[in-house]
Amino acid sequence: MNSSLMHPRNPYRIPPDFKELALKFPEFRKHAKQKLSGKIEIDFKDAAAVRALSTVLLKRDFNLQVELPPDRLVPTLPLRLNYLLWVEDLLLFAKPSTEQIVRGIDIGTGACCIYPILAARMKGWHFTATEADETNHKCSLETIERNCLQTHVTIIKVTAESMLNGNIDTTQLYDFTMCNPPFFDSDNFVPKSRSDKRPLPMCPKSGGSASASEIAVKGGEVKFIEKLIKESQEVKSCVRLFTTMVGHKSSVAPIKALLQEAGASSWNETEFYQGRTTRWGLAWTFCDNIALANLPQIRPKNNGKGPPPLTYTVSRERWTSKGDFTVTSVLFKTVELLICLKMEFRKVKDKKDKKAVEFIARANTWSNQRRKLREGKRLLEQGSDQPQAKKAKIDSDTHVQQKERSFYLKGLILVEETGKDSISLQLQWIEGGLGRESMNQILQYMKNNLFEK
Template sequence: MHPRNPYRIPPDFKELALKFPEFRKHAKQKLSGKIEIDFKDAAAVRALSTVLLKRDFNLEVELPPDRLVPTLPLRLNYLLWVEDLLQLAKPPTEQLVHGIDIGTGACCIYPILAARMKGWHFTATETDEVNFKCSVDTLERNCLQTHVTVVKVSAESMLHGNIDTTKQYDFTMCNPPFFDSDSFGPKSRSEKRPSPMCPKSGGSTSATEIAVKGGEVKFIETLIKECHELKPCVRLFTTMVGHKSSLVPIKAFLKEAGACSWNETEFCQGRTTRWGLAWTFCDNIVLANPPLSRRKNNVKGPPPLNYSISREQWSSKGEFSVACVLLKSVELLNSLKMEIRKVKEKKDRKAVEFIAKENTWSNQRRRQREEKRIANQGFEQPELKKAKIDAATLEQQNNHKFRLKGLLLVEETDADFISLQLQWIEGGLGRESMNQILQYMKNHLLEK
């Protein structure tokens, strides 16, 4: 999952059930106390998407019962990948982003998310009357008409006649029907394995949304041909791909069409994997190595940094519990001017996500020594000396793009020990930043 995807940490279903009655009726409590929903139940998936859009993006959406339910982790993975690619395709001095969503679906999901999160502008096309009316209603309900225009089009063309070719567009995106209407059903990776039901979860769809004559390969081949003719007004073309086996023939079509550069990636959300394919006909844009590529499954990320505290070490601090250790740890992170977000809650295991927009932890010991020396001497430090102390972080503090994101996990390992784990997610100086923050916590966590 993309590092900036907010659903890297799954939503708390218990919290959603308490806050939203429409979700509560689909929530079921297991004997262990864990709250779950049936992801094969379209109504439950629809309720989940609706309440997450409301809670996390302030978007009021009503999804029709007989159309495809947009699952947010996948949609956000696609949007965030497009944002990464735009860093390669779009000069940083240009602020306005205008995209095209081909077949926008029941609620214009990509455009409304991008408009709300990024302020992007969209032209969204749709052939289905129900989807078109629902998308128009969604835009009006959320006052997004100035950012998104929905166009009712015929199924005969994807781009021709559907967009204003006098304008310049930054990208297209598309979530094509994955299956062949002549041989309906997903491909099985082995002849011995039975073909799974389609779709696997949240199976409330119309046939035209998930199946088309020739399947996704034929659909995207047609799209590539239209893209080639519209290359003067669109910088970057992208599409989602449902089957990994489709990538080889589609890339052969791209080569035949004369694409200057193309790139693929994976969108992995739990048990579901999709693929993204991007290409361009602009010879000044290189998509060979995008800013973000999903690591292969056999490549492990850096292990978390660990620090263990014993009951004896904590004796002077009061109650020895996960909650108390987490509270003190959060106080230290707050002292470093970090933004804290609670992500997990259990009696013996708690976690928070933290975000820093400036480096406030480097050279802490040197700063403390200088502050102590100044206090003891009773006079102000010379300006030149101050500058030397702050030099290590001045550049990052002046850089408004600096950002570090990490995860703190506090867990009871046994009755007499509690462990702290710091996991780097993105930004900063990577593991080096985590090491510095952990060292700061070690120096101050057991202070009286």
């Protein structure tokens, strides 16, 4: 499983600790199994186990109380978050609409309206969610009420024949649409296999519990999305961006041809990686002032392993004067340095022998620290007013930079016990800055100010 190819802001780039979940949530514990090595795992082919995993992660990480019916599709969170975060990237690139509130449409919201509740909880977005299935509609309404999200999410019961027409308020301007279409053709329910002796399953391998309408439709996903494209032409005056997930790579080319035929002004495609599963995303617009084709890739394409993290080994001998030689102590001192550099951070892994934090830098505060200190000291000794003017210039530059981009650099720090007398400090670049070079600079700063003093 290569989680490093997930969206850079996806919190599940570091997989959840199943042992921790099993200890905290009895409903998950009954599905957890311990291997001879001591590792805790679940059977991802067991829909009940995947359902339990999704519900406890929603509860722990997003404070969302969700009950998933046993005969409906189980939303796997890494994939859903990859899609949501990509939509956020599209909105940032296209620049926000004149209104402050972000408004989206979820076509076929499913049993717990997963996209709207995640977006409402994480981003404060507002959603109109449509659903044709009676069970899904009822469960989604209950989910919204249970989590007190009625002010942000509206669920509309619709017919299966219409996706957008007649289902939305055309006097309202919407920022985007989302759609997770049925991937398979109901006339040929079992997908074609490379070998007739090995037919592929009708459902996804993970959480293979779903109603037929959720995973199959007459003509398959290309026909479904073709209809969505036609309806998007009719409501293009009130929707800025249209998006959909695609389940098969072979569907991407014919769908792009349909977009060109429909007169879309621009479109963009991406890939969603999560575990061993890959899905695709397509976005299009009829707005001439939005050039989706120019959207920069925010993560590397799937060309194998990404760049390895920078690693520095902290020895017990060098740490003697700094207190206890533990992972907790090393991480604490490291976080103190992040605070000195005016960085924000959040804990993403917390075990006795392995801890990790993700950090965000709003500006470059670590480069040429020694030179800056010497210059400041020299100017102070001269009694000059120059430092204040220089500071004002730096503040102005930083303000412009923050205005153009909400962050400068994102990275991950992992502290891990590697032996009785050694602890490994790893710095992994996620996004922004000068890439790996920025991580090199931060590591050098840490070495100068902590590990080699």
